[in-house]
Amino acid sequence: MWIAKNWKDYQVIDCSQGEKLERWGKYLLVRPDPQVIWDTPKTEKGWRKHNAHYHRSKKGGGEWEFFDLPEQWTIHYNDLTFNLKPFSFKHTGLFPEQAANWDWFGDKIRKAGRPIKVLNLFAYTGGATLAAAAAGAQVTHVDASKGMVQWAKENAASSGLSDKPIRWLVDDCVKFVEREIRRGNHYDAIIMDPPSYGRGPKGEIWKIEESVYPLVKLCTQILSDDPLFFLINSYTTGLQPAVLAYMLGTVMKKYDGIVTADEIGLPVSSNGLVLPCGASAHSEAGWMKGAGKKVVVYQNRPQKPELMYKLFDGIFPMAADIARFLKELDNMNDLKST
Numbered sequence: 001m002w003i004a005k006n007w008k009d010y011q012v013i014d015c016s017q018g019e020k021l022e023r024w025g026k027y028l029l030v031r032p033d034p035q036v037i038w039d040t041p042k043t044e045k046g047w048r049k050h051n052a053h054y055h056r057s058k059k060g061g062g063e064w065e066f067f068d069l070p071e072q073w074t075i076h077y078n079d080l081t082f083n084l085k086p087f088s089f090k091h092t093g094l095f096p097e098q099a100a101n102w103d104w105f106g107d108k109i110r111k112a113g114r115p116i117k118v119l120n121l122f123a124y125t126g127g128a129t130l131a132a133a134a135a136g137a138q139v140t141h142v143d144a145s146k147g148m149v150q151w152a153k154e155n156a157a158s159s160g161l162s163d164k165p166i167r168w169l170v171d172d173c174v175k176f177v178e179r180e181i182r183r184g185n186h187y188d189a190i191i192m193d194p195p196s197y198g199r200g201p202k203g204e205i206w207k208i209e210e211s212v213y214p215l216v217k218l219c220t221q222i223l224s225d226d227p228l229f230f231l232i233n234s235y236t237t238g239l240q241p242a243v244l245a246y247m248l249g250t251v252m253k254k255y256d257g258i259v260t261a262d263e264i265g266l267p268v269s270s271n272g273l274v275l276p277c278g279a280s281a282h283s284e285a286g287w288m289k290g291a292g293k294k295v296v297v298y299q300n301r302p303q304k305p306e307l308m309y310k311l312f313d314g315i316f317p318m319a320a321d322i323a324r325f326l327k328e329l330d331n332m333n334d335l336k337s338t
Helices: 096-110 128-134 147-157 175-182 209-222 241-251 309-312 319-337
Strands: 010-016 020-023 025-030 052-056 062-066 073-077 080-084 117-121 138-143 166-170 190-191 197-199 205-207 230-236 256-265 274-284 296-298 314-316
Touching: 052 073, 073 314, 080 128, 080 147, 096 128, 096 190, 096 230, 096 256, 096 274, 117 128, 117 175, 117 209, 128 138, 128 190, 138 147, 138 175, 147 166, 175 209, 190 209, 205 209, 209 230, 209 241, 230 241, 241 256, 241 274
Parallel strands: 025 052, 117 138, 117 190, 138 166, 190 230, 256 296, 296 314
Antiparallel strands: 010 020, 020 025, 052 062, 073 080, 197 205, 230 274, 256 274
16 A cells, blocks of 8 residues: 655544544544444544534535634645645545655656656646646646636645746646647646546536546547656545556556556554555556557556456566566567577
């Protein structure tokens, strides 16, 4: 599991009975979480005294109950600053588990040794946009919500990144990619964090099970010849890490590289366990030249059915297995050349 373990201003203190107790800066919030199916004793004092509580309704939706919480406050992650405020559907304007992905691709961008153009689709309030820009990338930020794009701009200003090369766009993500194909524009990296269900600015309907694979296929047409990475994240229960890896592997096979996938999570401070928060997969396709080469998947648990092994050149649960595969491949190539 990829764990967002470097936070100082955010913390999951405990989780039980369908809820999690969190610290956002100096404020304690209680929010529902569908992953929390266990019923453990709520002994942490924050369960009894907190600043706000989001109550889910049995009829759907829910509402906030406020005790002592400002309308807006900020938290920090490294040099990034995020403006938070509670709004509909339990949200605060940030998914802190995504810091695991920010750290990963930020390191890739900084070490690329060349200018990197990043496209961030379904970009929300800009966490990934700011992380990529802070690492030195030129970023195109696309979201269908005008309010979310404005919020992302405010986060950029608070983080001292207003002068960075970020293009802010309110647009339907699919239609934007289709126009970029016609324009002939290309990107070295693509990040997408699609919702399970949503509507575009002109009423376009998005259902992830029906729409995500066609969009991923479209996105390969705007990748540069030497892409750095393709990252996809999902909170949808049915899209497990292996599903994301399978999907990326099929469309990225013409590039050299490795597809990796796993759950992402947040550490729980009261017991040392990890709260799962969705899944991510990424293809690192820019670290070798050429096309039509072998694709291997690193998945730190064996995958079934066997069909997955037939689709890819290999799926390996350990890095040592990849090394052994590459050594065998080198030996085969040596035999062919003699």
